[in-house]
Amino acid sequence: MKIKTILLVEDNRQDEKLILRALHKVNLVNQVQVVRDGQQALDYLFGQGEFADRAEAALPAAVLLDINLPRVSGLDVLAQLRANPRTKLLPVVILTSSDEERDRLRCYQEGANSFVRKPLDFTELAETVARLGVYWVAVNEPPEGA
Template identity: 35%
Template sequence: MSPQKRSIVILIADDDAEDRMLVKDALEECHLSNKMHFVENGEELLDYLHNRGKYTDKIAHPAPGIILLDLNMPKKDGREALKEIKADEKLRIIPIVVLTTSKAEEDIMRTYNLGVSSFVTKPVTFAALVDTMATLSKYWFEIVELPRP
């Protein structure tokens, strides 16, 4: 395991508690030891990234090296949050992987136009999710050189 692989914090933005648990379990099944933090909507995501509200402690809530983003969330959906993140000079460098149930061509085109790094449709079975997370983790944590947060 490379030192970079160990140090990258994963921030997962998803409003569905079961989906958050499944993604966490799938990443752990892949023997990924990265720290994971979770937010439940786009407002919390932006608060976390800007260290506002309950996320002011930068040690407890470190800058992520990558964001897994669901599109359909309450308060501020993933599309709106993505637009704000990519418009922010300090945040735009963070790779964002959309992980959603949407297969809509409009969502795919819009998120890539907004600067998303990858668009992945959530698999239906846990085994397929583990396979997807294994592929994502190999690519993002072993192959790609990521900027330091």
């Protein structure tokens, strides 16, 4: 059976650590790949730049994407993924601190599959991330060819 992975795009080391801790609790931590900015995320998914060796590699089951990212913003990453036939249908979950209505709206307009606000409360955050991980890796059926 092919191992399903999650790509976490997170520039904040502390958030990354907390998210990984939550995924660890549900035994998904080994299936998580972390990149730290928008450009890295695009390189990883398109198999270019430092990830050139991944050109033929399988896509993750889902991408957890922050909006505020260095170099290429989360929304630009999303737009480029949706413009590329290979990643057009790739499930993308926006995981962000923002609770701005316009952010949410723009994300959905750009083709996000889900919009989740990072809860401030640690327990809530852990639960949310764990649920997200389990849902996208175990529950959700990815689109054909993804």
